[in-house]
Amino acid sequence: MKLQAMAKINLGLDVVRKRDDGYHEVRMIMQTIQMYDQLDMAESSRPGIRLATNLAYLPNNENNLVYRAANMLMEEFHIKKGLDIRLRKMIPVAAGMAGGSSDAAAAFIGVNRIFRLGLSMDELMQRAVKVGADVPYCLMRGTALAEGIGEKLTPLAPMPPCHILIGKPGISVSTKFVYSNLRAGEIKDHPDISGMIRAIEEGSLPGVTARMANVLERVTIPAHPVIEEIKRNMIAHGACNALMSGSGPTVFGIFDNRRTAEAASRALKRSGLARQVFLTRPFQGGNTHEK
Structure with a gap:
């Protein structure tokens, strides 16, 4: 079975x-x-589970979310047969694009269908949140409001057509x-998430891009100024707006x-600011996951 594990960006975070438990409550558009x-x-x-990847530095045991997700279901349902998994990574690692969470979501789908x-x-989705806060969204996919620690999801209308x-x-x-x-207590300028939802419902791309904001930039950009340089480069070359995705360092325009x-x-x-550059579009094709 071949499955696609798709990346995400945060239009607003x-x-x-x-x-009190140390977790942060968020409100974001995925x-x-x-x-x-x-x-x-x-x-x-x-x-047993055998996991192989195309990147030598990725773990192939319970430290990999794919392994953890598959193992969770196989243990719960007492599956005695084994599972072979080959993971081909294309989404940048540790990049704020939920690559690992999306891989785990695909593993949940695969085990559910194979067995x-x-x-x-x-x-x-109820099981997925135990693996990671973004995993339920990666199962659902599309455009969504995420609240709580990211597990409370509300599907939204499709994002207006654009290039990313x-x-x-x-x-x-x-x-x-x-x-x-x-x-968190010092944040005064909060993103207009409700306004962005209205713009999405109205199909207004300018309404979406005008409200793009991510409060995590205030931590990541001072530590890594190249993120701001990439944003400025995209805007200088015609982006309606540009923003860091998640906790970074990936930027999207x-x-x-x-x-x-x-x-x-x-x-x-040409600028050399980004090691990986990719031009794509929003995905609104549902949650089938199969290639």
Whole structure:
């Protein structure tokens, strides 16, 4: 079975407060994009899970979210047969694009289908949050409002048509570092998430791009100024707006014209600011996951 695990960006990301348990409550607009990892999954007569990846530095045991997700379902349903998984990573690692969470979501889908467990999407999402806060969204996909720690999801109308330029500099960012250094109580200028939802419902791309904001930039950009340089580069070459996704360091720019987006992509590559550059579009194709 071949499955696509798609990346996400955050059109808007607000931190409402820090809870007593240490977690941060968020309010953010999530958007799936047409950029994906691929999982090849197959039942095996040999017991246990065997996970292989195209990146030597990725773990192939319980420290990998794919392994953890598959193992969770197989243990719960006492599956004695084995599972072979081949993960081909294309989404940048530690980039604020939920690559690992999306891989885990695909693993949930694959185990459910291969072993005919009969779990509904809601039942999978209830289990997925135990692996990671973004995993339920990666199961659902599309355009959504995420609240709580990211697990409370409300589907929204599709994002207006556009072109999305992705630029990932040659650095990685720890989500733990960003949230640990965020002073949530000092945030005064909160993103207009409600206004962005209205703009999405109205199909207004300018209404969406004008409200793009991410409060985590106040931590990540001072530590990694190249993120701001990439944003400025995209805007200088015609982006309606540009923003850091998640805790970073990936930057995305929104374009209303394909030729302008293609020219901006070439300019960003020439600049040397981003190690990985990718031009794509929003994904609104549902949650089938199969290639």
